[in-house]
Amino acid sequence: MALTRPEFVPNPSPSREEMEALQREIADVATFEDDFDFDPATLTFDSPVDLGDDTQQRLTDDGPIVAGVDQAFLDDGDRALSAVVxxxxxxxxxRASAVVDTxxxxxxxxxxxxxxxxxxxxLSNxxxxxxxxxxxxxxxxHFREAGLATHIGVTIDVPAIGVAKNLLCGTPAEPIPDHMPEGERIAVEADETVETAEPGxxxxxAVQTRQYESGSTSINPLYVSPGHRLSPETTTDLVSQCAAGYKLPEPTRLADRAADQRKREGGEE
DNA sequence: GCGACAG
DNA sequence: ATCTTGTCGC
Structure with a gap:
C-alpha cells in the first residue's frame, strides 16, 4: 500500500479550520468519476468452487480484491479498532486490524x-x-465532499466506496418511503449544506439492498456514495453486487464481524 | 438563537 | 460507535 498523498494522512493536531481546509484540498484531488482497472463484471461473491463439472472452472483471471473496513471502540472508548477483510x-x-489511541x-x-x-x-498491515x-x-x-471513504481513498489513491447507515447531509431527490422496495435506489443531491457542490x-x-416483502417491520436503506475514482451510479451498482442476502454489503459485514471478534479476544496487543 | 449531524 | 435480554415476526 502506497501513501500517494502523505500530506493527507489524518492528523488530529490541527485546528478545526485547518482540518476543514485540508478536506477541501482532498475533495479537489478526489475523482467522482469512474477510473479503475478491474472489470465490474468480475466482482462476484459466488463460490468459485463448483464440484462436478470441469467446465464450471473459471475461464478468466482472478477477480478484483475488495477490502471491507469497519471500526469499533475498545471498552475504555479511548482507542479505535479498525478491522479490514x-x-x-x-x-x-x-485480514488485518489495528488499534490506535483516539x-x-x-x-x-x-x-x-x-x-x-x-x-x-x-490497511498497511x-x-x-x-x-x-x-x-x-x-x-x-459530506459537507465538503471529503468523507471518511474519500479521505482514505485519495490518500492511498485506491478506488473507494462509502457505505453509511444514516444520511449525513444532502437531500433525497424524493422522500424515502417507509418501506422502500429491495433493489431500489433514490439519488441523494447536494443542497446548501454541501458547500463544495452545486445544489442538485x-x-x-439511498440504496435498499434488502427488504421484507410484507409485514409491518421494514429495513432502512443504506446511504452509499463514491469515495474516490468512482461515479455515484457505479458506486451503487458495485454495492448492490456486493450484497449477498444481507443489508450490508459482504465486505462490510465481514469486517464488522472481524472487528467484534478482534474486540472480544482483547483489543490490547 | 434553533436545528442537524457518518461512526 | 456504545450501554444491553428478551422478544415479536417472517
Missing part, C-alpha cells in the same frame, strides 16, 4: 481525523493490494 471471488484472502472526539464532518489513522494502519475499498461511513455525501448535484444514493 480482503475478499477475492467471494473468498477471504487476507485523539479527538467524534465531530460530524471530521470523522476521518478521529478514525482515519487506525484505518490506514490496518494487509499483505495484499486491494483494488477496491468499501468503507463504513460517507464519501462524497447527485452525490450518492
Amino acid at each position: 480482503a475478499l477475492q471471488d467471494g473468498a477471504i484472502v487476507d 485523539e479527538i472526539p467524534y465531530i460530524p464532518g471530521l470523522l476521518s481525523f478521529r478514525e482515519g489513522g487506525a484505518i490506514l494502519t490496518a 494487509l499483505a495484499v493490494e486491494p483494488d477496491l475499498l468499501v468503507v463504513d461511513g460517507s464519501g462524497q455525501i 448535484t447527485v452525490i450518492g444514493h
Whole structure:
C-alpha cells in the first residue's frame, strides 16, 4: 500500500479550520468519476468452487480484491479498532486490524481525523493490494465532499466506496418511503449544506439492498456514495453486487464481524 | 438563537 | 460507535 498523498494522512493536531481546509484540498484531488482497472463484471461473491463439472472452472483471471473496513471502540472508548477483510471471488484472502489511541472526539464532518489513522494502519498491515475499498461511513455525501471513504481513498489513491447507515447531509431527490422496495435506489443531491457542490448535484444514493416483502417491520436503506475514482451510479451498482442476502454489503459485514471478534479476544496487543 | 449531524 | 435480554415476526 502506497501513501500517494502523505500530506493527507489524518492528523488530529490541527485546528478545526485547518482540518476543514485540508478536506477541501482532498475533495479537489478526489475523482467522482469512474477510473479503475478491474472489470465490474468480475466482482462476484459466488463460490468459485463448483464440484462436478470441469467446465464450471473459471475461464478468466482472478477477480478484483475488495477490502471491507469497519471500526469499533475498545471498552475504555479511548482507542479505535479498525478491522479490514480482503475478499477475492467471494473468498477471504487476507485480514488485518489495528488499534490506535483516539485523539479527538467524534465531530460530524471530521470523522476521518478521529478514525482515519487506525484505518490506514490496518490497511498497511494487509499483505495484499486491494483494488477496491468499501468503507463504513460517507464519501462524497459530506459537507465538503471529503468523507471518511474519500479521505482514505485519495490518500492511498485506491478506488473507494462509502457505505453509511444514516444520511449525513444532502437531500433525497424524493422522500424515502417507509418501506422502500429491495433493489431500489433514490439519488441523494447536494443542497446548501454541501458547500463544495452545486445544489442538485447527485452525490450518492439511498440504496435498499434488502427488504421484507410484507409485514409491518421494514429495513432502512443504506446511504452509499463514491469515495474516490468512482461515479455515484457505479458506486451503487458495485454495492448492490456486493450484497449477498444481507443489508450490508459482504465486505462490510465481514469486517464488522472481524472487528467484534478482534474486540472480544482483547483489543490490547 | 434553533436545528442537524457518518461512526 | 456504545450501554444491553428478551422478544415479536417472517
